[in-house]
Amino acid sequence: MYTSDDYWLTRPDVxxxxxxxxxxxxKWGSEGVGPPYAKMGRFCRYKLSDVIAWEEAQYAAVASND
Structure with missing residues (x-):
């Protein structure tokens, strides 16, 4: 998902x-379980909208187990 306010975050930002x-x-990135990211050369960058979507999915998964 892309919004006009979307921007790239560094790994330390996330x-x-x-x-x-x-x-x-x-570690999550190497295991494929964290938020999605793009490799730009040797750098990992995360789109803010992807991080937010991943956070919401984690919350929804926990909420559905309660």
Whole structure:
């Protein structure tokens, strides 16, 4: 999903947003379980809209298990 307010976040940006270590985010990326990202050269970048969608999916998964 793309919005006019969408922009790219760095791995440290996303880790700060989620309040998790950067290494955890990197591990999730290698396991394919974290938010989707794009490789730009040697850098990982996350689209804000993708991160928000991933966060909402995590919340929905927990809420449906309650």
């Amino acid at each position: 880790a700060t947003r989620l309040k998790i270590p950067i290494k955890t985010l990197a």
